[in-house]
Amino acid sequence: MKYVIIGSSIAAIGCIEGIRSVDKKSEITVISKEDTFIYSRPLISYLIEEKTSLEKMRYREDDFYEKQNCKTYLGREVIKINDKNKVVILNNNEKIAYDKLMIATGSRPFIPEIKGIEKVKNKFTFMTLDDALSLKKKLTENKNVLILGAGLIGLKCAEAVMDKVKSVTVVDLAKRILPSILDEDGCKIVTKHIENKGVNLILDDSIDSIDEKNAILKSGKEIEYDIFVIAVGVRANTELAKETGLKTNRAIITDEKGKTSNKDIYAAGDCTESYDITSDDTKVLALLPNAYLKGETAGINMAGGDKTYDNAMPMNSLGLFGLHMVTAGSYEGESYIDINENETNYKRLIYKNNLLKGFIIIGDVRRCGIYTKLIREKIDLRQIDFELIKDKPQLMAFSRKYRDETLGGVK
Amino acid sequence: MKRIYVNEKWCLGCHLCEYYCAYANSNESDMVKALKNIKIRPKIKIEELNGVTSAVSCRHCNEPYCVKGCISGALSINEGVINIDKNKCIGCFTCVLSCPYGAIEPDEDGVVDKCELCMKNSFGSPQCVKGCPNNAIVYEERG
C-alpha cells in the first residue's frame, strides 16, 4: 500500500498517525509546499509575542517523519492529481504513485480588493511561519500597525505585536469583533478589555484606499501606518480537488470517514467541509482539533481500519490580552446567562430540545470541557442535574452510575 | 495500563489526595516545607455535593480529545500516560475546553497542568492513592 499526503500541517500529521495506528509498514509520502519543521499555525502569534520559540513551537519532534517512516518532499507542490492512473504530479514533473491519497492542502488568506493595495510594500498576511517571521523583522517601537480584520487572526496578531510597536489599529467592516464566535454581550466585554489594553478598534468601517503610509477609510477617516496586516479571512485550497473532479462546495466535501467523492482520495483539515452536529449543517470548521481528528480518522480508514468522525462542531479557546474565552457549538435556542457585576466573567449556555447546543464563556473557563461533552455526546439534559451544572461544570451533576463507570471503572 | 480508579462509596471527602498530590509534585522532600502557607493546586480534586464526594483526576483516555486537539503539541501520550510539556504549552486552553472530565486546569503560570500519575516526579507512582486513608482511590490494571 502506498499512501501519499499533500500537505504537512495538522490534518496531515493526524493522517500519518492514523495510518500508523493501523499500518506500521507501508510507505507514506508527504508532499508540502512549506519546507520547515512541523508546527501548528495558531502558534505564530505566540512566537511573535515570545511566549514560544522556534525551538519550543515544534508540533512534533524533528525526527517525526523518520520515526513514522515517511518519505518527504518538502518545498514541492503538487500541480495535478491523475486519479485514473493514481499518481500525483509535482511542480518538477516528478510523478508519485499512490494507492490512497490524502488532500490536506489547508487554506490561504483572502486578500480583498482595495484601491492601491498592490503598491503597498509593508503588507503581510498572518497565517504561516514565514508570514510571522517576516512580520516580526519589521516590528520596532516606532511603528504603527494597521490590521484589517477583527476576527481571530487579526486580534491574535494585534495581541502579538502590541508590546513591540507604537500603536495598533484594527479595522473591520463588521459592527463587532469576533462575530463568528461571540454574541453581542460577549463582544462588549472583550471589546472593552482589548480597548483598555490599548488597541485602537475601528468597527463598522473599511479601507477604501491605501498607499504606502496612509489608509483612507470609507468613513473618510485617515490612518497613518507603517505595517499593514491583512486578516480578513481565509479561503480553502480546493483547486487540486476541483480539477480532479472531486465534489466541492466552499471546500472539499467528505463523508464521515474523511473520504471524498473518489474512493481512493481522502481529505481533511481547513480545505474540507464538516458536518456540524450542533447546527445540523455542513460548513468549513477551520479549527485545529477538527483538522487533527478528521485527518486521523481518514488515515485510519485509508489504512483499512474503520473509524467515523461524526461529532465535529465549532470549538474555540483563546486568550486575548490575558482574558480567556471559550466557545463551542451554535447559539440557537434558549439561553442561560450568568454575567457578573463588573462584567469580566460571562457565561451563556444555549440549549434546545433538552440538549446543550453551545456556550460562550469569558473569564473563568475552568472545567468547561464538561459542557463540551454535553454537546458532543448529545446528553439529554433531563438525565443530569442541569440546574447544578449551569452554575458550575461538575461531575456531581451526572448520575452516580456515570461517575462509577467513568471515574470508578465499573463496567 | 494501570489507571487510577475512584470508588465513590469509600470516598470520605477528606481531601488528603489533594494534599499528597500537591506534595508529590512540589519537588520538596518534606510535606511541611512543600505545603506550609501555600495555596495548593492539586491535579486531583474532590467534588462535593450534599455529603457525596468523589475525586476527579485525568482518566488518561484511550482517545484523548485533549491530546488530539492540543495546538502546540504540548500534550502527548507516553506509554498510555498523557503528559504535559509545560514548556511547550502556550496556554490556549483548548484542552480545558476538550476534557470531558474537567481534569485539566490552568495553573498559575498561565499554562495548563494535569495528572501524570506521578510518573515524572520523584515518587514514580500516584501519591493520591497512597494518601487515601480508605482505599477509595486505587491504582490498578483492569484491562
Next chain:
Amino acid sequence: MAINFLYPKFEVIRNQDRCISCRVCERQCANEVHYYNEESKVMLSDESKCVCCHRCVSLCPTKALKIVKTDHTFRPHSSWNSEVIEDIYRQAETGGVLLSSMGNPKEYPVYFDKMLINASQVTNPSIDPLREPMETRVSLGKKNIDIERDENGKIVDNLPPQIKLEVPIMFSAMSYGSISYNAHESLARAAKELGIVYNTGEGGLHEDFYQYGKHTIVQVASGRFGVHKEYLNAGCAVEIKMGQGAKPGIGGHLPGEKVGEDISKTRMIPKGSDAISPAPHHDIYSIEDLRQLVFSLKEATNYTKPVIVKISAVHNVAAIASGIARSGADIIAIDGFRGGTGAAPTRIRDNVGIPIELALASVDERLRAEGIRNNVSLVVGGSIRSSADIVKAIALGADAVYIATSALMALGCHLCRNCQSGLCNWGIATQREDLVRRLNPNLGYKRVVNLINAWTHEIKEMMGGMGINSIESLKGNRLMLRGVGLNEKELEILGIKHAGE
C-alpha cells in the same frame, strides 16, 4: 449560663510549625473539635469536645497533632480523686445516670498478668511450630462419653452438633445497631476467611450477611429482636444471652435515632423506635425455664445447632454454670467484668461482676468435680488482649475465647470509650452514614485477619515451647501456669501453683 465546673480532659497539641492547614482534622472530627480561622489562617481547637479518639492524629499528613491528657488538677486527694469529683459535678449538672462504654477501665487486678506460662527444657523437647504440625482446631459442643453401636456393632455417630473452629477464637456478640454495617461485614468476612465465627448480638442478621451463615452465631436475647425461624437456622449455633460482662444484671437500649431503615428491618421493630432489651428474660426465672428456651431453640433448628448460653461472670458463677450445664445447653459462654459494651451505666460497668480468670477457673473446677464438664464447652471473654491471654485461658480450662474489643481495635477503635455518643470517628460504633463509610471492610477485614493470624502464630510458638502440639492437650492443663504475686486464696481458686513451686 451556668458555671461549667469541668475542665477539658484532653489537650490538643498542634505543632503550628508543621500544620499546613489542610483541614483534614476538621473534616474528620465528628465531635467538631477542630476549626479553621480564616482571619489568622490557622487551625484552632475546642478541646472540651475532644474524646481522644486519635482520628485526627492518625490522618494528619504532617504529624502536626497529638492529644495529651490535661495536667490541670484538682487539689490532689487519694480518695476524692479528680474522676470522682468530675462525676459528681457532671451528675449535679444533669441529674442523670452516667453512661460510658467499652470495658471497665479501673485498676482492678488483671490475673492474666499474674500468671506465667511454662516451657520445656531438657527433659521433654519443645516443638518448632515452623517444622512440625500444630493443631489449633477445636470443636465446641456437648461431647458424648457413651459409645453407641448399631446392630452390626458399628459405632454410631451420635456426636451432638458442634461449632468447628480453626483456632479457638470467636468474635463476641455485637449487634448491628451497636456497631455499623461495615464493622459487621468486616467481622463476618474475617470469620469466614479464618474459619472461625462471629456473633450477631441482639440485633438480628442483615439480609446481606446470610451468606456468612456457617460462620455466624445468631443470638437470642431478652428483647428477641430480629428473631425468626430463618434467622435461627441461618447460623452455625444459637446463643441465648442471659448477661453481659460490662453490665451484669441490666438490659440494653439502642436509642431510636440509631434505628434507621436498615436496622428497623433487621431488628423487626418500627423505624425510629427505641430498642429496649429488658434486664431479664421475662420467661426465664429458673434453670428449668432456661431449659425450656434451650429446647425451644433446638426444636426450631431441628437439633442441628448447638445452643450457647452466655452469662456474665458474677459471684455465684460456678453454681449457675452447673445449672446451665444441666439445662441442655451445649456451650456456656462467660463474660468477665472487663468486657466491652456500646453503652453501659458507668457505675455498673465499673463495679459489678468478677474477673473472668477467677470465674473460668472456678466454673471449670466445679463442672469437673460434678462430672459434667463434657456436657458443655466453655467459652470465655471479657478483655482477652493477646495470644498469651488466650493460652492462659485455655490452660485454665476454656475451650475457646470470645474477643471483641481487640477485633474492633484491629478495625480502628482507639478505645475512646464514647460509643454511646454514636459519633464514632472510626465508623465502628455509629450509624451515621458519613462516619460508617470511614470503615472500608476491604481494609478492615484484612486487619482483623492479620491480627488473628498473628495470634495464631504466637499461640503455636507458646504451645511448641511447652512441648504441646495440640490445643486440646493444653485445655485445663493448669500445670502449665504459675502465679506471681498472688495470695494463697487466689492461687487456690485459679488452681495453680506459685512460681517457684
